[in-house]
Amino acid sequence: MASEQTARSRCLNCGFEAPSGGSQWDRIDVPRLGEMTRCPECGSTNVMSGR
Numbered sequence: 001m002a003s004e005q006t007a008r009s010r011c012l013n014c015g016f017e018a019p020s021g022g023s024q025w026d027r028i029d030v031p032r033l034g035e036m037t038r039c040p041e042c043g044s045t046n047v048m049s050g051r
């Protein structure tokens with residue numbers, strides 16, 4: 001797993017961007033929905049994960 005491409009997630013609220021699943025992101029557990037990614041900059045969960 002040397003040159004695996006890193007997917008990036010982006011906050012749609014403030015534009016913060018970091019690798020998906022990276023330690024930069026906050027994670028919260030939401031009942032019913034499960035785990036959600038939260039932006040550490042603005043606290044929004046409006047985060048688009050992908051490439």
Ligand SMILES: [Zn+2]
Binds near residue numbers: 013016040
């Ligand atoms: Zn944000």
